[in-house]
Amino acid sequence: MSEKPVALVTGANKGIGYEIAAGLGALGWAVGVGARDDARREEAVAKLRAAGVDAFGVPLDVTADDTAADSATAAAALVERERGRLDSLVNNAGITGGMPQEPTLIDPDTIRTVVETNVIGVLRVTNAFLPLLRRSASPRIVNVSSSVGSLTYQSSTQADTKVGPIAAAYSPSKSFLNAITLQYARELAGTNVLINSCCPGYVATDLNGFRGHRTPEQGAAAAIRLATLADGGPTGKFFDDEGEVPW
Numbered sequence: 001m002s003e004k005p006v007a008l009v010t011g012a013n014k015g016i017g018y019e020i021a022a023g024l025g026a027l028g029w030a031v032g033v034g035a036r037d038d039a040r041r042e043e044a045v046a047k048l049r050a051a052g053v054d055a056f057g058v059p060l061d062v063t064a065d066d067t068a069a070d071s072a073t074a075a076a077a078l079v080e081r082e083r084g085r086l087d088s089l090v091n092n093a094g095i096t097g098g099m100p101q102e103p104t105l106i107d108p109d110t111i112r113t114v115v116e117t118n119v120i121g122v123l124r125v126t127n128a129f130l131p132l133l134r135r136s137a138s139p140r141i142v143n144v145s146s147s148v149g150s151l152t153y154q155s156s157t158q159a160d161t162k163v164g165p166i167a168a169a170y171s172p173s174k175s176f177l178n179a180i181t182l183q184y185a186r187e188l189a190g191t192n193v194l195i196n197s198c199c200p201g202y203v204a205t206d207l208n209g210f211r212g213h214r215t216p217e218q219g220a221a222a223a224i225r226l227a228t229l230a231d232g233g234p235t236g237k238f239f240d241d242e243g244e245v246p247w
C-alpha cells in the first residue's frame with residue numbers, strides 16, 4: 001500500500017483536471033490520471049512524471065456502463081491493485097454540450113448527454129470508488145461544479161461570467177450536481193468522508209474555446225484545497241477561491 005496519500009482526478013488529461021493532478025502531485029500526493037483516451041492519458045502521465053509527479057494512468061470514461069471493461073468499477077479495481085488506497089476523488093470531467101442552449105430551441109438529447117456526463121457520471125464514479133475511499137483515514141470527494149449552477153446567480157439580473165450564457169443543459173446539470181453533492185453529504189454525515197462542490201472560475205480551456213480569463217492552474221486551486229481538507233472541515237458546501245458560493 002502506498003505510503004503517500006493517493007488521489008484520482010477524472011478528466012485529468014487536460015485543462016483544469018490536469019492542473020489539479022499537477023498541484024496535488026506537487027504537494028506529494030500520488031495521482032491517478034483518469035482519462036478516456038489512451039493516447040491523451042499516456043501523454044498527460046508522461047508530462048506529469050517529467051515534472052516529478054508520481055502519476056499513474058487510470059482508463060476511465062465516466063459515461064461507460066459499469067459492465068464495460070473501462071468502467072468506473074474497473075478503474076477502482078486498478079487503483080486498489082496499483083496503490084492499495086484512495087484518499088481523495090476529484091470528479092472533474094465535464095462537458096457543456098455546446099452552445100447556444102436556449103431552452104426553447106435545445107434538442108432534449110443534448111440535455112440527456114450533458115446530465116449523463118456531469119451528473120450520472122459523478123454518481124457512477126463516486127459509488128465505484130467509495131468502498132476504497134472509506135478505508136482512508138480522511139476521505140475527501142470534490143465535485144467540480146460551476147457558479148453557473150448557482151440558482152441564486154441565475155436568478156440575478158446581472159450579466160456576469162459567474163452567471164454565463166442562457167444554457168438549458170450545462171447550467172442545470174451543475175445545479176443538479178450541487179444537489180447530488182448535498183444528498184451525499186447528508187448520507188455520509190457522521191462518517192469521516194467530506195464531500196463538497198467547487199467552482200474553478202472562468203478558466204481558459206477547450207470547454208469555452210479558451211475565452212476564460214483565469215489560467216487552468218488558478219482554476220485548480222479550489223479543488224486542490226477541498227481535496228486536501230483537514231479532518232473536521234466543511235462538507236455539503238459549495239466553494240470558489242473567494243469563499244462559499246450561494247446555491
Ligand SMILES: NC(=O)c1ccc[n+]([C@@H]2O[C@H](COP(=O)([O-])OP(=O)(O)OC[C@H]3O[C@@H](n4cnc5c(N)ncnc54)[C@H](OP(=O)(O)O)[C@@H]3O)[C@@H](O)[C@H]2O)c1
Nearest residue numbers: 011013015016061062063092093094146202203205206207
Ligand atoms: N473552464 C471553465 O471556465 C469552467 C468553469 C466552471 C466549471 N468548469 C468545470 O471544470 C471541469 C473541467 O473543465 P475544463 O474547463 O478543464 O474543460 P476541458 O479542458 O474541456 O476538460 C474536460 C475534461 O473532461 C474530460 N471528459 C469529458 N467527458 C468525459 C467522459 N465521458 N469521461 C471521461 N472524461 C471526460 C475531457 O476528456 P477528453 O479530452 O477525452 O474530452 C477532459 O479531460 C468541468 O467539470 C467543467 O464543467 C470549467
